[in-house]
Amino acid sequence: MIPRVSGTPVLGNLGELRRDWLGLLTRVAAECGDVGSFRVGPRVGVVINHPALAGELLVRHAEHLEKGPLLTRLARLYMGDGLITCPQAGHAEARAHLAPAFTPRAIARALPGIQACVDAAVEALEPGSTIDVHAWLTRLAIAIVGRALVGEDLDAPALERAATDALRDINHRIRHPLAAPPWWPGRRRRQARATNRTLDALVDAVLARRRAEAASSRDDAVATLLAAPFDDRAIRDHLVTLVLAGFETAASHLAWTLALLATRPDVEADFLQEIRRLPAQPSVDDLDALPRTARILEESLRLYPPAHTLGRKTRSPLTLGPYALPAGTVALVSPWLLHRRADVFADPERFEPERFAAPLPRYATMPFGAGPRVCLGARFATLEARTVLVALARRVRLVPVTPGLPPAETLMTLRPVGFLARVEAAG
Numbered sequence: 001m002i003p004r005v006s007g008t009p010v011l012g013n014l015g016e017l018r019r020d021w022l023g024l025l026t027r028v029a030a031e032c033g034d035v036g037s038f039r040v041g042p043r044v045g046v047v048i049n050h051p052a053l054a055g056e057l058l059v060r061h062a063e064h065l066e067k068g069p070l071l072t073r074l075a076r077l078y079m080g081d082g083l084i085t086c087p088q089a090g091h092a093e094a095r096a097h098l099a100p101a102f103t104p105r106a107i108a109r110a111l112p113g114i115q116a117c118v119d120a121a122v123e124a125l126e127p128g129s130t131i132d133v134h135a136w137l138t139r140l141a142i143a144i145v146g147r148a149l150v151g152e153d154l155d156a157p158a159l160e161r162a163a164t165d166a167l168r169d170i171n172h173r174i175r176h177p178l179a180a181p182p183w184w185p186g187r188r189r190r191q192a193r194a195t196n197r198t199l200d201a202l203v204d205a206v207l208a209r210r211r212a213e214a215a216s217s218r219d220d221a222v223a224t225l226l227a228a229p230f231d232d233r234a235i236r237d238h239l240v241t242l243v244l245a246g247f248e249t250a251a252s253h254l255a256w257t258l259a260l261l262a263t264r265p266d267v268e269a270d271f272l273q274e275i276r277r278l279p280a281q282p283s284v285d286d287l288d289a290l291p292r293t294a295r296i297l298e299e300s301l302r303l304y305p306p307a308h309t310l311g312r313k314t315r316s317p318l319t320l321g322p323y324a325l326p327a328g329t330v331a332l333v334s335p336w337l338l339h340r341r342a343d344v345f346a347d348p349e350r351f352e353p354e355r356f357a358a359p360l361p362r363y364a365t366m367p368f369g370a371g372p373r374v375c376l377g378a379r380f381a382t383l384e385a386r387t388v389l390v391a392l393a394r395r396v397r398l399v400p401v402t403p404g405l406p407p408a409e410t411l412m413t414l415r416p417v418g419f420l421a422r423v424e425a426a427g
Protein backbone atom coordinates (compact mmCIF):
# COMPACT_ATOMS: atom_id res chain seq x y z
CA MET A 1 0.00 0.00 0.00
CA ILE A 2 1.41 3.38 -1.01
CA PRO A 3 1.01 5.94 1.80
CA ARG A 4 -0.82 9.19 1.04
CA VAL A 5 -0.60 12.66 2.58
CA SER A 6 -3.69 14.18 4.13
CA GLY A 7 -5.88 16.53 2.11
CA THR A 8 -9.36 18.02 2.04
CA PRO A 9 -12.27 15.59 1.47
CA VAL A 10 -13.20 16.49 -2.12
CA LEU A 11 -10.31 18.35 -3.72
CA GLY A 12 -7.54 16.56 -1.82
CA ASN A 13 -4.27 18.46 -2.26
CA LEU A 14 -5.37 20.79 -5.05
CA GLY A 15 -4.94 23.94 -2.92
CA GLU A 16 -1.37 23.01 -2.00
CA LEU A 17 -0.54 22.03 -5.57
CA ARG A 18 -1.66 25.46 -6.75
CA ARG A 19 0.06 27.42 -4.02
CA ASP A 20 3.31 25.58 -3.69
CA TRP A 21 4.04 22.55 -5.86
CA LEU A 22 7.54 21.95 -4.49
CA GLY A 23 6.20 22.33 -0.94
CA LEU A 24 3.63 19.60 -1.65
CA LEU A 25 6.32 17.27 -3.01
CA THR A 26 8.46 17.96 0.05
CA ARG A 27 5.58 17.12 2.38
CA VAL A 28 4.87 13.86 0.53
CA ALA A 29 8.53 12.87 0.93
CA ALA A 30 8.69 13.98 4.58
CA GLU A 31 5.50 12.18 5.60
CA CYS A 32 5.52 9.13 3.32
CA GLY A 33 9.22 8.40 2.70
CA ASP A 34 10.65 6.90 -0.49
CA VAL A 35 7.30 6.39 -2.21
CA GLY A 36 4.20 8.38 -1.33
CA SER A 37 1.16 9.90 -2.96
CA PHE A 38 -1.21 12.85 -3.05
CA ARG A 39 -4.63 13.39 -4.56
CA VAL A 40 -6.28 16.06 -6.72
CA GLY A 41 -9.99 15.36 -6.90
CA PRO A 42 -10.20 11.78 -8.20
CA ARG A 43 -6.64 11.77 -9.58
CA VAL A 44 -3.69 10.37 -7.64
CA GLY A 45 -0.01 11.18 -8.14
CA VAL A 46 2.65 8.78 -6.84
CA VAL A 47 5.96 10.42 -5.96
CA ILE A 48 9.07 8.23 -6.29
CA ASN A 49 11.71 9.76 -4.08
CA HIS A 50 14.48 7.18 -3.94
CA PRO A 51 17.41 7.22 -6.39
CA ALA A 52 17.40 3.47 -7.10
CA LEU A 53 13.60 3.29 -7.47
CA ALA A 54 13.56 6.40 -9.67
CA GLY A 55 16.24 4.81 -11.88
CA GLU A 56 14.33 1.53 -11.95
CA LEU A 57 11.20 3.34 -13.11
CA LEU A 58 12.77 5.56 -15.78
CA VAL A 59 15.31 3.10 -17.12
CA ARG A 60 14.22 -0.52 -16.53
CA HIS A 61 10.49 0.05 -16.98
CA ALA A 62 10.81 2.68 -19.72
CA GLU A 63 9.06 0.50 -22.31
CA HIS A 64 5.98 0.28 -20.07
CA LEU A 65 5.62 4.02 -19.62
CA GLU A 66 4.19 7.00 -21.43
CA LYS A 67 4.97 10.60 -20.56
CA GLY A 68 2.77 11.95 -17.75
CA PRO A 69 -0.57 13.67 -18.30
CA LEU A 70 0.96 17.09 -18.00
CA LEU A 71 3.17 16.66 -21.03
CA THR A 72 0.75 14.62 -23.05
CA ARG A 73 -2.21 16.93 -22.43
CA LEU A 74 -0.62 20.32 -21.99
CA ALA A 75 2.87 20.64 -23.49
CA ARG A 76 1.54 18.78 -26.51
CA LEU A 77 -0.74 21.72 -27.23
CA TYR A 78 2.39 23.49 -28.40
CA MET A 79 5.01 20.82 -29.03
CA GLY A 80 2.70 18.35 -30.77
CA ASP A 81 4.43 15.01 -31.24
CA GLY A 82 7.95 16.40 -30.91
CA LEU A 83 10.57 14.26 -29.20
CA ILE A 84 9.69 15.32 -25.64
CA THR A 85 5.96 14.66 -25.93
CA CYS A 86 5.69 11.90 -28.55
CA PRO A 87 4.24 8.51 -27.54
CA GLN A 88 6.69 5.80 -26.54
CA ALA A 89 5.80 3.71 -29.64
CA GLY A 90 7.57 5.92 -32.22
CA HIS A 91 10.05 7.52 -29.86
CA ALA A 92 13.17 5.40 -30.44
CA GLU A 93 12.93 5.83 -34.20
CA ALA A 94 12.37 9.60 -34.01
CA ARG A 95 15.27 9.96 -31.57
CA ALA A 96 17.56 7.99 -33.88
CA HIS A 97 16.75 10.44 -36.70
CA LEU A 98 17.46 13.49 -34.54
CA ALA A 99 20.55 12.12 -32.79
CA PRO A 100 23.05 13.07 -35.55
CA ALA A 101 22.42 16.74 -34.75
CA PHE A 102 23.61 16.15 -31.17
CA THR A 103 26.72 14.00 -31.53
CA PRO A 104 29.87 15.37 -29.83
CA ARG A 105 31.21 16.18 -33.31
CA ALA A 106 28.10 18.09 -34.36
CA ILE A 107 28.21 20.08 -31.13
CA ALA A 108 31.92 20.79 -31.54
CA ARG A 109 31.15 22.16 -35.01
CA ALA A 110 28.50 24.44 -33.49
CA LEU A 111 30.84 25.82 -30.81
CA PRO A 112 32.28 28.78 -32.79
CA GLY A 113 28.72 29.94 -33.58
CA ILE A 114 27.76 29.68 -29.92
CA GLN A 115 30.87 31.61 -28.92
CA ALA A 116 30.12 34.37 -31.45
CA CYS A 117 26.59 34.82 -30.02
CA VAL A 118 27.86 34.87 -26.46
CA ASP A 119 30.67 37.33 -27.19
CA ALA A 120 28.31 39.72 -28.99
CA ALA A 121 25.79 39.62 -26.12
CA VAL A 122 28.44 40.09 -23.43
CA GLU A 123 30.11 42.96 -25.28
CA ALA A 124 26.77 44.74 -25.51
CA LEU A 125 26.44 44.78 -21.69
CA GLU A 126 27.07 48.28 -20.41
CA PRO A 127 28.95 48.67 -17.15
CA GLY A 128 26.81 50.68 -14.72
CA SER A 129 23.51 49.38 -16.14
CA THR A 130 21.08 47.06 -14.34
CA ILE A 131 19.71 44.00 -16.11
CA ASP A 132 17.11 41.35 -15.47
CA VAL A 133 19.53 38.43 -15.60
CA HIS A 134 17.01 35.74 -16.56
CA ALA A 135 15.51 37.86 -19.33
CA TRP A 136 18.98 38.67 -20.68
CA LEU A 137 19.99 35.01 -20.62
CA THR A 138 16.73 34.02 -22.30
CA ARG A 139 17.48 36.28 -25.25
CA LEU A 140 21.03 34.96 -25.39
CA ALA A 141 19.87 31.32 -25.23
CA ILE A 142 17.41 31.98 -28.07
CA ALA A 143 20.21 33.47 -30.16
CA ILE A 144 22.37 30.43 -29.41
CA VAL A 145 19.63 27.97 -30.36
CA GLY A 146 19.03 29.93 -33.55
CA ARG A 147 22.64 29.99 -34.59
CA ALA A 148 23.57 26.46 -33.53
CA LEU A 149 20.47 24.45 -34.38
CA VAL A 150 18.66 26.46 -37.01
CA GLY A 151 21.61 28.21 -38.62
CA GLU A 152 20.11 31.69 -38.55
CA ASP A 153 19.10 34.48 -36.21
CA LEU A 154 15.63 33.74 -34.91
CA ASP A 155 13.09 36.47 -34.21
CA ALA A 156 14.01 36.54 -30.52
CA PRO A 157 11.26 38.87 -29.20
CA ALA A 158 8.48 36.98 -31.04
CA LEU A 159 9.83 33.62 -29.96
CA GLU A 160 10.42 34.75 -26.41
CA ARG A 161 6.84 36.01 -26.18
CA ALA A 162 5.38 32.86 -27.73
CA ALA A 163 7.42 30.58 -25.49
CA THR A 164 6.60 32.54 -22.36
CA ASP A 165 2.89 32.59 -23.26
CA ALA A 166 2.98 28.84 -23.90
CA LEU A 167 4.71 28.16 -20.58
CA ARG A 168 2.36 30.45 -18.66
CA ASP A 169 -0.66 28.80 -20.23
CA ILE A 170 0.68 25.36 -19.35
CA ASN A 171 1.38 26.57 -15.83
CA HIS A 172 -2.10 27.98 -15.43
CA ARG A 173 -3.55 24.67 -16.55
CA ILE A 174 -1.32 22.77 -14.12
CA ARG A 175 -2.58 24.95 -11.27
CA HIS A 176 -6.20 24.55 -12.34
CA PRO A 177 -6.42 20.87 -13.30
CA LEU A 178 -10.18 20.75 -12.85
CA ALA A 179 -10.82 23.87 -14.97
CA ALA A 180 -12.01 23.90 -18.61
CA PRO A 181 -10.00 21.60 -20.94
CA PRO A 182 -7.79 23.09 -23.68
CA TRP A 183 -10.41 22.51 -26.41
CA TRP A 184 -13.06 24.54 -24.52
CA PRO A 185 -13.87 27.70 -26.53
CA GLY A 186 -12.82 30.97 -24.89
CA ARG A 187 -9.96 33.38 -24.31
CA ARG A 188 -7.41 30.72 -23.38
CA ARG A 189 -8.05 28.68 -26.50
CA ARG A 190 -7.81 31.79 -28.68
CA GLN A 191 -4.53 32.77 -27.01
CA ALA A 192 -3.12 29.25 -27.44
CA ARG A 193 -4.01 29.31 -31.11
CA ALA A 194 -2.35 32.69 -31.57
CA THR A 195 0.80 31.40 -29.84
CA ASN A 196 0.84 28.36 -32.09
CA ARG A 197 0.40 30.54 -35.15
CA THR A 198 3.52 32.48 -34.12
CA LEU A 199 5.48 29.26 -33.60
CA ASP A 200 4.23 27.84 -36.92
CA ALA A 201 5.16 31.02 -38.76
CA LEU A 202 8.68 30.99 -37.32
CA VAL A 203 9.19 27.36 -38.33
CA ASP A 204 7.58 27.82 -41.76
CA ALA A 205 9.87 30.75 -42.51
CA VAL A 206 12.97 28.75 -41.52
CA LEU A 207 11.92 25.75 -43.61
CA ALA A 208 10.96 27.86 -46.64
CA ARG A 209 14.33 29.60 -46.63
CA ARG A 210 16.15 26.33 -46.21
CA ARG A 211 14.26 24.52 -48.96
CA ALA A 212 14.90 27.42 -51.33
CA GLU A 213 18.64 27.04 -50.87
CA ALA A 214 20.48 25.22 -53.63
CA ALA A 215 22.19 21.99 -52.54
CA SER A 216 22.75 22.85 -48.91
CA SER A 217 26.05 22.09 -47.30
CA ARG A 218 24.68 22.79 -43.84
CA ASP A 219 24.79 20.19 -41.14
CA ASP A 220 22.69 21.63 -38.31
CA ALA A 221 19.48 20.33 -36.72
CA VAL A 222 17.28 21.66 -39.54
CA ALA A 223 19.41 19.81 -42.09
CA THR A 224 19.10 16.67 -39.97
CA LEU A 225 15.30 17.05 -39.81
CA LEU A 226 15.00 17.65 -43.54
CA ALA A 227 17.07 14.56 -44.26
CA ALA A 228 14.85 12.35 -42.05
CA PRO A 229 11.67 10.67 -43.30
CA PHE A 230 9.43 13.15 -41.44
CA ASP A 231 6.37 14.88 -42.88
CA ASP A 232 5.96 18.65 -42.48
CA ARG A 233 3.93 18.30 -39.31
CA ALA A 234 6.58 16.13 -37.66
CA ILE A 235 9.35 18.52 -38.73
CA ARG A 236 7.39 21.43 -37.23
CA ASP A 237 6.81 19.59 -33.94
CA HIS A 238 10.43 18.48 -33.59
CA LEU A 239 11.81 21.91 -34.41
CA VAL A 240 9.46 23.75 -32.03
CA THR A 241 10.39 21.20 -29.37
CA LEU A 242 14.12 21.64 -29.89
CA VAL A 243 13.85 25.41 -29.80
CA LEU A 244 11.60 25.52 -26.71
CA ALA A 245 13.54 22.80 -24.88
CA GLY A 246 16.80 24.38 -25.94
CA PHE A 247 16.51 27.83 -24.47
CA GLU A 248 14.14 27.88 -21.52
CA THR A 249 16.04 25.29 -19.51
CA ALA A 250 19.45 26.68 -20.44
CA ALA A 251 18.52 30.24 -19.45
CA SER A 252 17.12 29.14 -16.08
CA HIS A 253 20.16 26.98 -15.38
CA LEU A 254 22.59 29.82 -16.07
CA ALA A 255 20.57 32.36 -14.11
CA TRP A 256 20.53 30.11 -11.05
CA THR A 257 24.25 29.47 -11.42
CA LEU A 258 25.04 33.19 -11.45
CA ALA A 259 22.73 33.78 -8.48
CA LEU A 260 24.39 30.95 -6.53
CA LEU A 261 27.91 32.09 -7.40
CA ALA A 262 27.12 35.56 -6.11
CA THR A 263 26.38 34.03 -2.70
CA ARG A 264 29.81 32.36 -2.49
CA PRO A 265 32.76 34.68 -3.26
CA ASP A 266 35.16 31.86 -2.33
CA VAL A 267 33.68 29.54 -4.98
CA GLU A 268 33.65 32.37 -7.49
CA ALA A 269 37.33 33.07 -6.79
CA ASP A 270 38.19 29.39 -7.43
CA PHE A 271 36.29 29.55 -10.69
CA LEU A 272 38.08 32.73 -11.81
CA GLN A 273 41.40 31.11 -10.95
CA GLU A 274 40.55 28.05 -13.03
CA ILE A 275 39.59 29.96 -16.18
CA ARG A 276 42.56 32.36 -16.04
CA ARG A 277 44.73 30.37 -18.43
CA LEU A 278 42.10 29.66 -21.07
CA PRO A 279 42.83 30.89 -24.61
CA ALA A 280 40.67 33.66 -26.10
CA GLN A 281 38.44 31.17 -27.94
CA PRO A 282 38.46 28.00 -25.83
CA SER A 283 38.13 24.72 -27.74
CA VAL A 284 35.84 21.89 -26.68
CA ASP A 285 38.84 20.22 -25.03
CA ASP A 286 39.66 23.42 -23.12
CA LEU A 287 36.07 23.69 -21.88
CA ASP A 288 36.06 20.03 -20.90
CA ALA A 289 39.20 20.49 -18.80
CA LEU A 290 37.58 22.73 -16.16
CA PRO A 291 36.76 20.44 -13.24
CA ARG A 292 35.76 23.21 -10.81
CA THR A 293 33.52 24.88 -13.34
CA ALA A 294 31.95 21.50 -14.11
CA ARG A 295 31.22 20.94 -10.42
CA ILE A 296 29.75 24.44 -10.01
CA LEU A 297 27.32 23.71 -12.84
CA GLU A 298 26.48 20.26 -11.46
CA GLU A 299 25.80 21.71 -8.03
CA SER A 300 23.63 24.42 -9.56
CA LEU A 301 21.65 21.73 -11.40
CA ARG A 302 21.36 19.79 -8.15
CA LEU A 303 19.85 22.69 -6.23
CA TYR A 304 17.86 24.23 -9.07
CA PRO A 305 17.13 21.59 -11.71
CA PRO A 306 15.20 23.48 -14.40
CA ALA A 307 13.17 20.33 -15.14
CA HIS A 308 12.01 20.00 -11.54
CA THR A 309 9.49 17.17 -12.02
CA LEU A 310 9.37 14.30 -14.53
CA GLY A 311 6.00 12.63 -15.03
CA ARG A 312 5.15 9.17 -16.35
CA LYS A 313 2.01 7.07 -16.69
CA THR A 314 2.25 3.28 -16.48
CA ARG A 315 0.83 1.40 -19.49
CA SER A 316 0.76 -1.95 -17.67
CA PRO A 317 1.02 -3.00 -14.03
CA LEU A 318 4.57 -2.97 -12.74
CA THR A 319 6.51 -3.57 -9.56
CA LEU A 320 8.88 -1.00 -8.18
CA GLY A 321 10.89 -2.39 -5.27
CA PRO A 322 8.22 -3.52 -2.79
CA TYR A 323 5.49 -1.41 -4.42
CA ALA A 324 2.91 -2.47 -7.00
CA LEU A 325 1.87 0.23 -9.47
CA PRO A 326 -1.32 -0.64 -11.37
CA ALA A 327 -1.70 0.26 -15.06
CA GLY A 328 -2.63 3.94 -15.42
CA THR A 329 -0.64 5.10 -12.38
CA VAL A 330 0.77 8.62 -12.66
CA ALA A 331 4.30 8.36 -11.25
CA LEU A 332 6.41 11.45 -10.60
CA VAL A 333 10.17 11.67 -10.16
CA SER A 334 11.28 15.06 -8.97
CA PRO A 335 14.96 15.89 -9.45
CA TRP A 336 14.35 18.87 -7.13
CA LEU A 337 13.29 16.48 -4.36
CA LEU A 338 15.79 13.67 -5.05
CA HIS A 339 18.63 16.19 -5.07
CA ARG A 340 17.77 17.27 -1.54
CA ARG A 341 17.92 13.89 0.19
CA ALA A 342 19.81 14.49 3.40
CA ASP A 343 21.10 10.89 3.45
CA VAL A 344 22.87 11.49 0.12
CA PHE A 345 23.81 15.18 0.35
CA ALA A 346 25.14 16.53 3.65
CA ASP A 347 23.56 19.93 4.40
CA PRO A 348 21.50 19.64 1.21
CA GLU A 349 20.43 23.29 0.91
CA ARG A 350 24.03 24.49 0.91
CA PHE A 351 25.70 25.41 -2.41
CA GLU A 352 28.83 23.26 -2.19
CA PRO A 353 30.22 22.34 -5.63
CA GLU A 354 33.10 20.31 -4.22
CA ARG A 355 30.65 17.66 -3.03
CA PHE A 356 30.75 16.46 -6.64
CA ALA A 357 34.45 15.65 -6.32
CA ALA A 358 33.47 12.34 -4.65
CA PRO A 359 31.36 9.67 -6.40
CA LEU A 360 27.64 9.69 -5.68
CA PRO A 361 25.14 6.81 -5.67
CA ARG A 362 23.64 6.01 -9.08
CA TYR A 363 20.67 8.22 -9.97
CA ALA A 364 21.32 10.45 -6.94
CA THR A 365 21.15 13.36 -9.36
CA MET A 366 19.31 13.40 -12.66
CA PRO A 367 18.91 16.97 -13.87
CA PHE A 368 18.77 15.69 -17.46
CA GLY A 369 16.48 12.74 -16.63
CA ALA A 370 17.43 9.09 -17.14
CA GLY A 371 16.73 6.19 -19.50
CA PRO A 372 15.77 6.32 -23.17
CA ARG A 373 14.11 9.71 -22.76
CA VAL A 374 17.12 11.35 -21.16
CA CYS A 375 17.81 14.88 -22.45
CA LEU A 376 19.10 14.85 -26.00
CA GLY A 377 20.66 18.28 -25.53
CA ALA A 378 22.60 17.58 -22.31
CA ARG A 379 26.03 17.86 -23.91
CA PHE A 380 24.97 20.92 -25.86
CA ALA A 381 23.65 22.55 -22.67
CA THR A 382 26.84 21.73 -20.79
CA LEU A 383 29.15 23.33 -23.35
CA GLU A 384 26.82 26.29 -23.73
CA ALA A 385 26.79 26.90 -19.96
CA ARG A 386 30.58 26.74 -19.71
CA THR A 387 30.99 29.09 -22.67
CA VAL A 388 28.60 31.67 -21.22
CA LEU A 389 30.11 31.56 -17.72
CA VAL A 390 33.64 31.99 -19.06
CA ALA A 391 32.76 34.83 -21.45
CA LEU A 392 30.83 36.70 -18.76
CA ALA A 393 33.52 36.34 -16.12
CA ARG A 394 36.19 37.69 -18.45
CA ARG A 395 34.41 40.94 -19.16
CA VAL A 396 31.94 41.74 -16.40
CA ARG A 397 30.72 41.00 -12.90
CA LEU A 398 26.98 40.76 -12.34
CA VAL A 399 26.25 42.04 -8.84
CA PRO A 400 22.75 41.18 -7.60
CA VAL A 401 20.73 44.27 -6.65
CA THR A 402 19.17 42.33 -3.79
CA PRO A 403 21.53 40.08 -1.83
CA GLY A 404 20.64 36.39 -1.51
CA LEU A 405 18.83 34.12 -3.94
CA PRO A 406 15.82 35.29 -5.94
CA PRO A 407 12.47 33.54 -5.42
CA ALA A 408 11.67 30.61 -7.70
CA GLU A 409 8.70 30.32 -10.02
CA THR A 410 7.61 26.76 -10.77
CA LEU A 411 6.48 26.86 -14.37
CA MET A 412 7.27 23.88 -16.55
CA THR A 413 10.77 24.88 -15.55
CA LEU A 414 12.09 26.33 -12.31
CA ARG A 415 12.97 29.96 -13.01
CA PRO A 416 14.31 32.74 -10.82
CA VAL A 417 11.93 35.71 -10.61
CA GLY A 418 13.03 39.34 -10.56
CA PHE A 419 16.76 38.59 -10.50
CA LEU A 420 18.21 42.04 -11.15
CA ALA A 421 21.94 42.63 -11.25
CA ARG A 422 24.24 45.60 -11.77
CA VAL A 423 26.80 45.22 -14.53
CA GLU A 424 30.34 46.04 -13.43
CA ALA A 425 33.48 45.79 -15.53
CA ALA A 426 35.57 42.75 -14.52
CA GLY A 427 38.38 43.74 -12.17
Ligand code: HEM
Residues within 6 Å of the ligand: 083, 084, 095, 149, 241, 242, 245, 246, 247, 249, 250, 253, 305, 306, 307, 310, 311, 366, 367, 368, 369, 370, 372, 373, 374, 375, 376, 377, 378, 380, 381
Ligand atom coordinates in the same frame (compact mmCIF):
# COMPACT_ATOMS: atom_id res chain seq x y z
C1 HEM B 1 20.34 22.87 -18.53
C2 HEM B 1 19.67 22.63 -19.61
C3 HEM B 1 18.72 21.47 -19.78
C4 HEM B 1 18.10 20.68 -18.84
C5 HEM B 1 18.20 20.77 -17.33
C6 HEM B 1 17.31 19.71 -19.57
C7 HEM B 1 16.56 18.72 -18.96
C8 HEM B 1 15.87 17.73 -19.65
C9 HEM B 1 15.18 16.64 -19.03
C10 HEM B 1 15.08 16.38 -17.54
C11 HEM B 1 14.64 15.88 -20.01
C12 HEM B 1 13.85 14.59 -19.84
C13 HEM B 1 12.40 14.85 -19.54
C14 HEM B 1 11.65 13.60 -19.13
O1 HEM B 1 12.26 12.57 -18.86
O2 HEM B 1 10.42 13.68 -19.05
C15 HEM B 1 14.98 16.51 -21.27
C16 HEM B 1 14.59 16.04 -22.50
C17 HEM B 1 14.94 16.64 -23.69
N1 HEM B 1 15.75 17.75 -23.83
FE1 HEM B 1 16.68 18.78 -22.41
N2 HEM B 1 17.46 19.93 -20.90
C18 HEM B 1 18.32 20.99 -21.08
C19 HEM B 1 18.74 21.53 -22.28
C20 HEM B 1 18.36 21.08 -23.52
C21 HEM B 1 18.83 21.61 -24.76
C22 HEM B 1 19.83 22.76 -24.90
C23 HEM B 1 18.20 20.92 -25.75
C24 HEM B 1 18.29 21.07 -27.25
C25 HEM B 1 18.99 21.93 -27.86
C26 HEM B 1 17.35 19.93 -25.12
C27 HEM B 1 16.56 19.03 -25.79
C28 HEM B 1 15.84 18.02 -25.18
C29 HEM B 1 15.08 17.03 -25.93
C30 HEM B 1 14.92 16.95 -27.44
C31 HEM B 1 14.51 16.15 -24.98
C32 HEM B 1 13.63 14.94 -25.26
C33 HEM B 1 14.48 13.68 -25.29
C34 HEM B 1 13.70 12.42 -25.57
O3 HEM B 1 12.57 12.25 -25.07
O4 HEM B 1 14.25 11.57 -26.30
N3 HEM B 1 17.49 20.05 -23.76
N4 HEM B 1 15.73 17.65 -21.03
